[in-house]
Amino acid sequence: MSGAHPDDVAAPSREDPAAAALSEGIGGPVGDHAAPHRWWTPVRVLLAITAVMFVFGMLQKVPCWDTQWTDNDTRYSRMCYSDVPYLYVGRGFVELNWPYSDDEETRARFDVMEYPVGISYFAWGTAWVTHWVSGSPDISDRPEVPVGDLYGDPQVLEERNNYVAVTAVVLGGAALLGAWFLARTNRRRPWDALPYALSPVLVFNGLVNWDVLAVALVAGALWAWSRDKPVLTGVLIGLGTATKLYPLFLLGGVLVICLRRRAWTDFFAATVAAAGAWVLANAPAYVSGPDEWKVFWTFNSERGADLGSLWLVLSQAGHDFSDHEINKASWIFFIGWCAAVLVIGLLAPQTPRLAQLGFLVVAGFLLVNKVYSPQYVLWLLPLAVLARPRWRDQIIWQSGELLYFCAVWWYLGGFLQPGSGDHAGFYWLAIVLRMACEVYLVAIVVRDILVPRHDRVRHQGVEPPRSRRLHDSATHSPRAS
Template sequence: MLYALLLLAIWATVQSAGRRPWDALILAAAPSIALVGTLNWDLLPVALLALAILAWSRERPWLCGVLIGLGAAAKLYPFLLLVALFVLAVRTRRFSGFTRATLGAIGAWVAVNLPFAWLYPEGWRAFYELSRDRGFDFGSVWLSLRFLGVPVDKVDSSQAVAGSFGLLVLGVIALSLFAPRRPRLVQVLLLIVMAFVLTNKVYSPQYALWLLPLVALARPRWRDVLIWQTGQALYYVGVWLWLNKFTEADRSLDDRSYAILILIQVASDVFIAGLVIRDIWKPEHDPVRMDGSDDPQGGEFDGLPDHGGVRKTVVEVAR
């Protein structure tokens, strides 16, 4: 079933890639698929989010919203697509599709969750309580800082995560609104999801699956993807060697070495994010736009006149 979901995600990526369907090979051939594809059920929200992006690209906002809500019922991160849609709605001054997608997402999420919240309230709350109460855990940049001697335990973990994630999202929004040209939808979404995984209390190996379809569409360059995937693969090896300490301590990785591998993974994520930021600020570097395309996944935003975001608005007001 998991591989059926993978095929669905690949198909959706091919369909939404516009003139570059071969970019979906990045998703299909990535080492992370072999390494972490069956660790958990993350391919379910990955496939649903890929379908949501496809639905939006076909200008079907209600269906997009429903798929977002279903994906968020499995993992919350598909809701971040709504943030990206809102940013581009502001940039284009067109909110109708975003509004319908938001209503569809909320409706689908409530429809899935309400029966469980009503019948099994304690079980339904368990995930949210764990997320609230857990400390900094494996794979996170916070844990690496602790292992390197930084006293991160002196801060409240939830506040640190919320604050750092919020600041990064504000930065992505500012970049998107001030950029000389409207960013592509998947560029904005990738940066927001990247901010989420980098600031989270835990960085599970399968988070690479969350990022793969977005990287394939946002920065489809094999060299860059292979550099990024190398960092992900090194972390995959490192986390299992480190977890050996609980069963075979003499064959495990020490905390400091594990922290270094975490930071290598973080650096690989930041590498991809940095390239996407450059592509947004200097669109001539964007490989997708080199053939004259605007935003293949942009749906109703694709080809719309660009109102120039905040920077142009300020200039117009000043005049």
């Protein structure tokens, strides 16, 4: 790997007991006299593994593909559901409509995309590629066909499968880009990205929605920050926020780090760059259809307790909360959580890493959010694997996510419904266990921050370049002496 001597690269099978035990199936821990392969560098190995795992994710959707996404029983019993094919028709991409068109006839036929602009642009762009792959079918007569009939049109069904395939290929590229960024964030620790490359949650959740796009941008922001590029970090955070809201929370981690280092210029540069990138990304949508652009914001503010959240458990258990009460309570908890992360970050013996702080903030948002869809685990994935690169803890956390992945589809399919007709208690249990595994990982990351000797990244002496540079300048300054 460029930038690091092979002997300096940390080997998981040497420093991680769980990785050492798992390595027995492929020859055991790396030996003292092991020589690196001339071509198979750690980064290339990680990219190859990510590609193979994402292909497994595509194969996992085959049962729904074979039924052209029309069999409700299959999509839940075989757990192959994806939002992608249904929105191809439901949001007007079947007619190549611009997602933010304010045309009255278009808006009467199709709902507005309820996602941030990055996803909407991507979904629209892949629709154009799909039509080209499908032989550029004549769509001039489609506006005259009732939308309900389009769902059963054989040509549209074939296009819809092509749309899923095109989307999967491009999202696979985004997953590879995320792996590349993560592997290069710490020059001496490329293998910290291995739990990402081998992640079962990437396999099962990668094609449920378009969240992998934001994952790649978050991984890019972590890489850019490790390379002393605050402006590029801000640009990637801004683009990520235009794709999914949560990358914005990384600025909280940047703030804590800059407060400790008194690096006000870096925080200002990252924040301004993020705001500028977000505005530029949103401009085409806002200019073409301001009311349509606002749908994402109104949709989320008016949303009630939904899948995966503790609010849903409480609501189904008989505690009736209005949407306003849930919004208010969620924001109060989240603000308090962010304040706690700020205090932890400022009191830590050493400056925490951005992945650690970002993980804590995003985890707090998800734990109290009124919806916790199965694919939201991808938001945490790049942050979690760098915040706590330990196989035991990653396995515990992702096991909870896999349990929930199974439970949510069986719940939606009615397979967990008790004979008495009551609410599905096993689904509640899956929600609680999922969150318990996440809280466990949160606790471990907090411990690593407050007691750095538990943090293997710190223990190895790996620090972000900027922290070393500032430390050196402070050591040699008159004030320090």
